[in-house]
Amino acid sequence: MRIHELAKELNIDSKELIEKLKLLNFPVKNHMSSVDKDTADIIKHEVGELDRKEIEENVIEVSFPITIKDMAVKLGKKSSQLLSDLIKKGKFFNINQSIDEKCAREIAYDYKVNLKEKLSKEEEILKVESKNLEKRAPVVTLMGHIDHGKTSILDCIRKSKISDKEAGGITQHIGAYQVSLDKGKITFIDTPGHETFTAMRARGADVTDIVIIVIAADDGIKPQTVEAIDHAKASGASIIVAINKIDRPNSNADMVKQQLSKMDMSPEDWGGKTITVNVSAKTGEGIDDLLDLIILQSDIMELKADYKRSAIGVVVEARLSKGRGSLATILVKEGILKTGDWCVCGLYSGKIRAIHDDRKKILKEVLPAHPAEILGLNGVPNPGEQLLVVTDEKNAREIISKRKDEETRNKLVPKTHLKLEDLYKKVQEEDLKQLKIILKADVGGTLEAVEGALNKISTEEVKVNIIHKGVGSVNSSDILLAEVTDSIVVGFKVSIDAQVRELSRRKGIETRSYQIVYELIDDVKGAVEGLLTPHVKRTFLGRAKVKTVFKLSRAGIIAGSVVEKGKIKRGSICNLFRDNEVIFEGKVQTLKRFKDDVREVTEGLECGIDIGFDKIKEDDIIDTFDEETIARKLK
Ligand code: GDP
Numbered sequence: 001m002r003i004h005e006l007a008k009e010l011n012i013d014s015k016e017l018i019e020k021l022k023l024l025n026f027p028v029k030n031h032m033s034s035v036d037k038d039t040a041d042i043i044k045h046e047v048g049e050l051d052r053k054e055i056e057e058n059v060i061e062v063s064f065p066i067t068i069k070d071m072a073v074k075l076g077k078k079s080s081q082l083l084s085d086l087i088k089k090g091k092f093f094n095i096n097q098s099i100d101e102k103c104a105r106e107i108a109y110d111y112k113v114n115l116k117e118k119l120s121k122e123e124e125i126l127k128v129e130s131k132n133l134e135k136r137a138p139v140v141t142l143m144g145h146i147d148h149g150k151t152s153i154l155d156c157i158r159k160s161k162i163s164d165k166e167a168g169g170i171t172q173h174i175g176a177y178q179v180s181l182d183k184g185k186i187t188f189i190d191t192p193g194h195e196t197f198t199a200m201r202a203r204g205a206d207v208t209d210i211v212i213i214v215i216a217a218d219d220g221i222k223p224q225t226v227e228a229i230d231h232a233k234a235s236g237a238s239i240i241v242a243i244n245k246i247d248r249p250n251s252n253a254d255m256v257k258q259q260l261s262k263m264d265m266s267p268e269d270w271g272g273k274t275i276t277v278n279v280s281a282k283t284g285e286g287i288d289d290l291l292d293l294i295i296l297q298s299d300i301m302e303l304k305a306d307y308k309r310s311a312i313g314v315v316v317e318a319r320l321s322k323g324r325g326s327l328a329t330i331l332v333k334e335g336i337l338k339t340g341d342w343c344v345c346g347l348y349s350g351k352i353r354a355i356h357d358d359r360k361k362i363l364k365e366v367l368p369a370h371p372a373e374i375l376g377l378n379g380v381p382n383p384g385e386q387l388l389v390v391t392d393e394k395n396a397r398e399i400i401s402k403r404k405d406e407e408t409r410n411k412l413v414p415k416t417h418l419k420l421e422d423l424y425k426k427v428q429e430e431d432l433k434q435l436k437i438i439l440k441a442d443v444g445g446t447l448e449a450v451e452g453a454l455n456k457i458s459t460e461e462v463k464v465n466i467i468h469k470g471v472g473s474v475n476s477s478d479i480l481l482a483e484v485t486d487s488i489v490v491g492f493k494v495s496i497d498a499q500v501r502e503l504s505r506r507k508g509i510e511t512r513s514y515q516i517v518y519e520l521i522d523d524v525k526g527a528v529e530g531l532l533t534p535h536v537k538r539t540f541l542g543r544a545k546v547k548t549v550f551k552l553s554r555a556g557i558i559a560g561s562v563v564e565k566g567k568i569k570r571g572s573i574c575n576l577f578r579d580n581e582v583i584f585e586g587k588v589q590t591l592k593r594f595k596d597d598v599r600e601v602t603e604g605l606e607c608g609i610d611i612g613f614d615k616i617k618e619d620d621i622i623d624t625f626d627e628e629t630i631a632r633k634l635k
Pocket of ligand 1 (some may be wrong): 144145146148149151152153244245246247248279280281282283290339
């Protein structure tokens with residue numbers, strides 16, 4: 001086999017191959033030199049190895065996704081060169097297009113470059129882990145219907161497990177406390193309720209290991225109990241049911257067990273899987289059994305934490321104290337939190353000046369799964385936000401400034417969760433196998449009928465999964481549950497009040513309400529089968545900034561504006577931003593250049609715009625879009 005033939009097989013030119021052979025101590029004269037088959041095989045292998053090594057060593061740090069323009073800079077090429085190389089390979093991009101990691105790696109490979117993802121300081125901190133996992137205490141949250149005894153049970157446990165000497169009469173509410181038993185420790189989140197629980201999860205803080213569902217034995221399962229159970233199930237936490245108030249003469253624990261059985265939660269002592277325990281927060285009966293069950297369950301769960309890494313915690317509660325500044329109750333998840341540590345938390349940072357427990361005792365350090373109140377942050381963070389220990393002040397500042405940038409960017413891009421219209425596309429991309437629905441209806445009978453009809457819609461590709469159903473209007477806890485589970489919310493003959501609608505808009509949750517059952521079923525069916533029409537696509541047209549606002553007697557409120565980007569078109573839909581938040585959605589109703597009505601105004605020019613919003617103000621930003629309706633092709 002001649003060298004030029006071999007080069008062709010290796011997809012390089014002969015000159016390059018001859019150079020490589022020199023490196024491999026295998027000199028040949030020229031491209032017409034020939035080698036036998038065995039040698040050719042060895043050469044192929046060696047050259048392959050050489051290339052692999054070269055690529056491996058040629059590391060360039062980038063962040064994904066990356067634009068073609070930045071990619072060219074990193075590869076030391078001109079953008080035009082990179083684009084034309086790609087076109088030769090049948091790949092068409094434009095220069096500002098962002099490409100994902102896989103695509104970037106493929107391109108880099110052709111240039112014999114190995115891409116390494118550049119981690120932000122924050123990601124670097126989170127990535128560290130020592131393989132030093134040790135046992136930790138379980139974190140427990142109580143949920144259930146109001147007045148069924150959550151607070152009483154928490155108080156009863158706290159009082160009975162803290163010795164008089166230790167307590168000295170003083171305990172303070174900090175949002176979480178821990179009890180030490182002979183068999184182990186248990187941490188309780190002291191702000192019961194599924195809304196707080198799910199709001200924390202929505203912020204990414206899944207701290208609860210075990211949920212205690214409290215049901216009063218004289219009242220039974222109530223709508224809020226069902227909500228609590230569904231929120232707990234959706235979180236994947238273990239569930240223990242505490243049947244409370246058994247001291248009451250009219251209590252009936254068996255009635256509660258029967259109700260549980262009907263909801264697919266048969267008690268263990270009835271042959272089911274749900275752990276239940278009868279208690280009384282008033283007399284203390286059964287409370288020790290409840291604690292034993294928690295310890296038992298946590299042993300089964302083999303809960304562990306990394307004690308050796310830099311600490312990570314979660315905010316349970318936070319407040320501003322006069323004289324002392326920001327006080328935040330932190331539940332440590334990993335590592336050991338110490339006084340003097342520099343940390344970041346949400347958009348705040350600081351050096352921990354003091355740590356207290358719920359008995360006002362000063363602590364030097366806090367272990368994983370332990371709660372404590374910390375002093376030293378320069379602001380009051382939100383519950384559910386993460387606390388990260390960083391190396392120093394500079395590091396903290398860097399992370400905060402990056403987060404602030406990100407926050408501004410995120411505000412400009414409305415958040416989106418699953419939309420019915422996109423369901424089929426997601427199914428096709430195989431990152432979705434089920435459509436999760438939160439279903440609310442006006443009365444019980446209808447609810448069950450609609451649920452039955454929806455359950456029948458499941459196809460081979462996608463299963464309809466009703467993760468929570470209930471009678472009554474769509475409420476904010478439904479939206480939160482939808483947010484953490486990526487569900488859609490469907491209301492049948494129920495109202496959705498303006499506040500809840502606004503919350504769902506802000507969170508990007510699809511919330512639909514129907515009056516006619518066929519329309520509801522048709523929409524879900526259409527989505528599952530990929531036939532839902534129409535699909536609306538929005539394209540950004542332009543942006544204008546309001547300079548002054550004036551009133552025209554006939555035309556209404558006109559915003560005298562300057563087009564900063566693209567163009568403004570009459571009739572196009574628009575979003576009005578104030579302080580980076582969308583505060584109004586409407587249409588460009590009137591568009592004026594001086595006194596004349598015009599169809600469009602382009603970048604750099606001044607114009608008068610009426611979007612039908614009379615509270616428009618100076619410095620507001622108007623973004624306009626074209627909306628295109630794309631009918632879905634039938635298969
Ligand atoms: P939460 O809303 O679930 O936190 O309920 P609370 O703990 O505030 O309790 C509501 C009411 O029920 C209060 O008046 C309590 O005193 C009472 N209660 C709670 N647990 C028991 C119990 O085991 N037995 C009796 N008899 N009353 C209880």
